[in-house]
Amino acid sequence: MQPFVYNGLPSRVVFGQGTLSGLAAEVEQLDCRRALVLATPQQQEQARKVLEQLGDRGVGLYTEAAMHTPVEVTEHAMRVVEELGADCTVAIGGGSTIGLGKAIALRTGLPQVVIPTTYAGSEMTPILGETRDGIKTTQRTLEVLPETVIYDVDLTLSLPAGMSGTSGINAIAHAVEALYARDRNPVISLMAEEGIAALARSLPVIAADPGNVQARSDALYGAWLCGSCLGAVGMSLHHKLCHTLGGSFDLPHAETHTIVLPHAVAYNAPAAPEAMMRIGRALGCDDPAAGLFDLAKAVVAPTALEEIGLRQEDVERAVEIATRNPYWNPREVEAKGIHRLLSHALVGRRPSSEEGTDR
Ligand code: NAD
Numbered sequence: 001m002q003p004f005v006y007n008g009l010p011s012r013v014v015f016g017q018g019t020l021s022g023l024a025a026e027v028e029q030l031d032c033r034r035a036l037v038l039a040t041p042q043q044q045e046q047a048r049k050v051l052e053q054l055g056d057r058g059v060g061l062y063t064e065a066a067m068h069t070p071v072e073v074t075e076h077a078m079r080v081v082e083e084l085g086a087d088c089t090v091a092i093g094g095g096s097t098i099g100l101g102k103a104i105a106l107r108t109g110l111p112q113v114v115i116p117t118t119y120a121g122s123e124m125t126p127i128l129g130e131t132r133d134g135i136k137t138t139q140r141t142l143e144v145l146p147e148t149v150i151y152d153v154d155l156t157l158s159l160p161a162g163m164s165g166t167s168g169i170n171a172i173a174h175a176v177e178a179l180y181a182r183d184r185n186p187v188i189s190l191m192a193e194e195g196i197a198a199l200a201r202s203l204p205v206i207a208a209d210p211g212n213v214q215a216r217s218d219a220l221y222g223a224w225l226c227g228s229c230l231g232a233v234g235m236s237l238h239h240k241l242c243h244t245l246g247g248s249f250d251l252p253h254a255e256t257h258t259i260v261l262p263h264a265v266a267y268n269a270p271a272a273p274e275a276m277m278r279i280g281r282a283l284g285c286d287d288p289a290a291g292l293f294d295l296a297k298a299v300v301a302p303t304a305l306e307e308i309g310l311r312q313e314d315v316e317r318a319v320e321i322a323t324r325n326p327y328w329n330p331r332e333v334e335a336k337g338i339h340r341l342l343s344h345a346l347v348g349r350r351p352s353s354e355e356g357t358d359r
Contacts, residue, residue, distance in 0.1 A: 121227025304348025
């Protein structure tokens with residue numbers, strides 16, 4: 001066994017079907033009585049049900065959460081926190097809503113109960129990305145780690161089939177990079193492999209039958225595991241590329257992850273044989289890069305960056321930004337290889353791990 005360091009993160013996780021019914025008790029356990037419910041405008045209805053569930057422990061709703069946690073939205077929400085005298089937040093939604101709860105916690109220290117309804121994984125991380133004047137900056141601090149996470153399978157049934165596939169592959173990306181992280185450790189690697197396997201078997205079922213509760217349960221379980229990986233160890237080339245494409249070219253988060261992942265894996269394959277073996281084992285295939293591409297196809301997700309708005313003439317600039325301050329990566333990040341990777345991702349070519357780069 002190689003030497004390692006493992007940092008456990010302090011959070012309470014409640015997982016199951018119908019677990020929302022335990023919300024008021026969870027808020028009570030945190031010693032809170034005035035919970036403010038957070039959501040996006042699209043999830044107002046679900047937020048109202050959450051407020052009902054809180055009974056006299058709920059003080060109101062704030063349903064203007066937005067993608068990439070703009071500071072103007074946080075400042076507006078902070079005024080509502082003060083007006084209502086909230087003593088905790090309950091975020092229901094995906095990474096956008098959870099980001100708002102974290103941003104409020106950073107400024108106030110208010111405890112957070114989070115009810116995730118996508119597979120993005122933010123609920124398990126001490127990471128917050130905030131956008132000011134169009135620039136997103138990310139920080140890692142335990143102050144933003146949610147105290148309590150309630151996973152309720154029922155609340156994920158409404159996540160549209162398309163979004164379920166891309167959000168699930170976004171989760172897989174965390175586990176893939178955890179397996180070759182510089183600070184990887186045996187506990188997180190176990191969670192990563194199990195997380196990839198749970199999502200790989202459930203996402204195609206959900207694509208065909210979004211109301212399949214067993215598959216939804218497996219996917220949410222996988223998302224928890226993968227989110228834990230993201231919270232515990234450092235990410236590499238794949239996440240850097242996705243941050244570049246999201247931040248500088250305004251490409252949608254989960255779709256970008258879905259398209260780039262097979263190509264990032266093909267790039268890193270020669271430098272991370274043990275990780276590739278484990279990813280392949282979790283996917284049930286010999287070639288992890290091709291396997292991830294085929295999974296995206298199976299869930300009817302986009303597989304080419306040009307489908308979601310990147311243009312050929314953007315590739316050069318994307319390479320330049322992505323290679324400027326690269327994250328640590330198992331294989332050296334060099335411009336020529338990244339250009340090739342992005343050119344193939346642009347048109348949606350099926351990659352191969354064997355060649356160490358795309359075919
Ligand atoms: P999202 O939160 O932006 O949600 C996308 C849309 O789907 C929203 O309109 C939302 O209201 C809707 N939605 C969510 N769940 C639904 C459901 N069950 N039924 C119907 N509609 C539903 O998407 P996301 O991919 O979860 O999050 C992306 C954001 O989260 C990005 O800004 C990303 O950077 C951030 N993120 C942060 C971390 C972290 O650790 N800090 C981790 C992952 C993602």
